[in-house]
Amino acid sequence: MPSYxxxxxxxxxxxxxxxxxxxxxxxxxxxxxxxxYSAIHYVEAAFFNNPAIGHxxxxxxxxxxxxxxxxxxHIWRMELLENNYPRYVWxxxxxxxxxxxxxxxxxxxxxxAVATDAQTHWTDNEARDxxxxxxxxxxSALGFS
Amino acid sequence: MTPAxxxxxxxxxxxxxxxxxxxxxxxxASFVNVLPAYFAGKYWCFYRSGDxxxxxxxxxxxxxxxxxFTATPETITKTWADVxxxxxxxxxxxxxxxxxxxxxxxLPLMEDILDIVCERGSFRxxxxxxxxxxxxxxxxxxxxxxxxxxxxxxxxxxxxxxYLDDITITVLLQDTKYSRILMDKLFEFxxxxxxxxxSIVMEFLYLPRLYERRTDVIHPNAKLIYEKDTSAIxxxxxxxxxx
Numbered sequence: 001m002p003s004y005x006x007x008x009x010x011x012x013x014x015x016x017x018x019x020x021x022x023x024x025x026x027x028x029x030x031x032x033x034x035x036x037y038s039a040i041h042y043v044e045a046a047f048f049n050n051p052a053i054g055h056x057x058x059x060x061x062x063x064x065x066x067x068x069x070x071x072x073x074h075i076w077r078m079e080l081l082e083n084n085y086p087r088y089v090w091x092x093x094x095x096x097x098x099x100x101x102x103x104x105x106x107x108x109x110x111x112x113a114v115a116t117d118a119q120t121h122w123t124d125n126e127a128r129d130x131x132x133x134x135x136x137x138x139x140s141a142l143g144f145s
Numbered sequence: 146m147t148p149a150x151x152x153x154x155x156x157x158x159x160x161x162x163x164x165x166x167x168x169x170x171x172x173x174a175s176f177v178n179v180l181p182a183y184f185a186g187k188y189w190c191f192y193r194s195g196d197x198x199x200x201x202x203x204x205x206x207x208x209x210x211x212x213x214f215t216a217t218p219e220t221i222t223k224t225w226a227d228v229x230x231x232x233x234x235x236x237x238x239x240x241x242x243x244x245x246x247x248x249x250x251x252l253p254l255m256e257d258i259l260d261i262v263c264e265r266g267s268f269r270x271x272x273x274x275x276x277x278x279x280x281x282x283x284x285x286x287x288x289x290x291x292x293x294x295x296x297x298x299x300x301x302x303x304x305x306x307x308y309l310d311d312i313t314i315t316v317l318l319q320d321t322k323y324s325r326i327l328m329d330k331l332f333e334f335x336x337x338x339x340x341x342x343x344s345i346v347m348e349f350l351y352l353p354r355l356y357e358r359r360t361d362v363i364h365p366n367a368k369l370i371y372e373k374d375t376s377a378i379x380x381x382x383x384x385x386x387x388x
Contacts, residue, residue, distance in 0.1 A: 091332045122323050
């Protein structure tokens with residue numbers, strides 16, 4: 001399990017790349033994806049300092065019969081945010097999660113005509129808001145700003 | 146139950162909801178679909194103690210319901226009148242209760258109504274500790290999903306797929322273009338649905354409708370539970386049928 005410092009370092013490392021992506025706005029798919037992965041590490045750093053949680057992967061409930069995780073880490077992380085932090089933190093994280101998911105599927109493997117891609121799916125301002133609104137909300141609420 | 150002697154004379158009947166269902170001359174009295182935010186997975190009905198007690202039955206939310214959510218405020222009032230008047234006319238006093246458009250706001254409305262009838266001492270209610278099965282919980286949760294998202298103009302279809310204990314709900318949006326305002330609204334609904342259904346794992350995906358034919362995004366065996374074009378509330382048909 002990575003430490004608080006390890007998560008914080010990775011979050012800030014991702015933000016370094018994010019600032020370059022924000023400067024050009026030429027890779028909005030990667031912008032929203034890096035913003036999401038920066039948010040994940042801020043959230044995990046906050047979880048590390050929360051004795052009721054610790055870490056997403058180590059707190060996922062398991063099925064008593066099969067021993068398998070009940071939820072995927074992404075789903076469980078959302079549930080932890082929903083139950084332990086203000087609603088707007090959940091919403092901002094959810095916004096980044098959804099955007100990064102969309103970014104993965106905008107470019108299709110083939111067969112059906114491409115109708116949109118990351119550059120046109122989000123305007124420049126909409127792309128910036130994932131950082132300036134959502135990521136900032138998360139950092140601020142978790143005490144990292 | 147409140148002893149009969151304590152009941153005001155004007156209220157000739159005691160209504161007890163400690164049973165989960167009963168047949169009435171008007172059919173099943175079911176409020177499961179009417180106020181899902183309030184009932185939150187429980188099964189509830191009105192029960193008149195003066196009647197012969199019958200075996201409690203589970204209510205099938207697909208078969209017994211009153212569709213308040215698609216009604217105008219005037220219709221809502223009328224529906225309530227139909228329900229309450231059919232039980233005891235003197236009780237009905239919900240005209241002063243302000244109806245609202247959002248389903249989540251029916252919670253205070255329902256509480257107001259219950260307060261009114263309880264204050265009169267002629268009505269008693271309690272939820273029996275009879276847990277619905279997991280399938281019943283999921284069925285009710287999916288009914289809530291349909292109710293909530295079908296009222297959003299930009300939502301064109303909803304697919305549901307299940308794998309082990311996980312339920313993936315894919316909400317297809319009419320417009321291809323991103324809208325933060327719309328997403329904020331959808332996330333609010335999703336948050337409420339998670340809170341209403343804490344015992345089941347639901348993952349929501351929001352995609353433009355042009356993704357509908359992509360089997361790498363929507364599972365071929367996903368069930369179509371809502372389609373705006375036909376205004377259909379569906380019990381479920383395979384997504385593969387649309388490809």
